[in-house]
């Protein structure tokens with residue numbers, strides 16, 4: 291796949307009252323054409339700053355940002371305007387123009403791009419249909435629900451047929467059901483129009499339902515990058531583990547392990563559940579063969595992009611030697627940690 295976005299060594303310092311603080315530190319990151327890429331991290335991690343680098347709303351202090359091979363930090367005013375037509379953006383607070391109708395909001399970027407009135411009329415009708423707001427062309431933003439406002443925001447962002455959509459906490463102001471609807475809409479924007487999407491969020495749930503790959507940001511640095519499955523199943527960095535853990539509640543902290551060990555004395559293991567472990571009854575088969583019993587003391591299995599992942603924590607019952615043999619054999623077929 292070709293690179294749509296490539297950041298190399300991007301550092302951003304903000305100087306406030308003569309004091310520089312580093313918002314981004316040596317970021318390397320590549321987004322392929324047509325993928326949905328997640329950027330996740332806690333508040334202040336630098337997610338919005340990174341996103342704003344892509345359409346040159348922020349310029350790097352050092353390093354380069356390439357969009358389709360072009361260094362966006364070096365663009366003049368005209369080229370910058372063209373770049374921004376090829377990159378749509380949606381926001382947490384929707385940022386609609388309240389004095390304009392829904393039609394007016396969606397038509398504005400088309401007018402700025404020089405479309406004719408007839409072409410604008412057809413395009414807006416098509417977009418309203420696509421986002422499911424066919425009857426709302428002449429409503430004002432204040433007459434719409436949050437989910438409807440975000441649909442308008444998305445229609446406006448993709449109006450000029452951009453190749454990239456940047457979504458900054460696009461679902462953070464919405465309830466869970468509306469979040470699901472907007473997640474579905476963003477996925478169809480990607481699938482129907484082939485638009486590359488970068489989603490910034492602090493919600494692992496949103497990323498796990500949308501993204502192909504993600505990077506985890508902490509204190510202005512990328513601490514981990516990977517396929518969504520890989521990061522959810524085996525987070526490598528403590529910040530990733532805490533984001534994943536608070537999402538799934540299946541990866542146990544040391545404190546949780548200690549509490550469970552007191553409640554269920556004996557030997558304990560945690561088993562990663564992936565496609566293989568979900569498809570094959572390996573845990574029960576080996577437990578039976580080795581005369582070991584187990585109770586599930588905590589855990590969960592979810593489906594991410596239609597594949598299972600999760601973790602089960604078990605308290606084991608049986609003789610020491612039987613348990614040893616069971617754990618050894620299970621470790622050959624699944625990822626097991628003992629605690």
Ligand SMILES: Nc1ncnc2c1ncn2[C@@H]1O[C@H](COP(=O)(O)OP(=O)(O)OP(=O)(O)O)[C@@H](O)[C@H]1O
Pocket residue numbers: 304305306312313331332333334335336337338339340492
């Ligand atoms: N224009 C600015 N001037 C000075 N400091 C800034 C500016 N924009 C961002 N920062 C600082 O850069 C850091 C990263 O901010 P950023 O908004 O990118 O974080 P974020 O991950 O998007 O956080 P949130 O989840 O709260 O939106 C913060 O310490 C912030 O205070």
Ligand SMILES: [Mg+2]
Pocket residue numbers: 337338339458
């Ligand atoms: Mg932000």
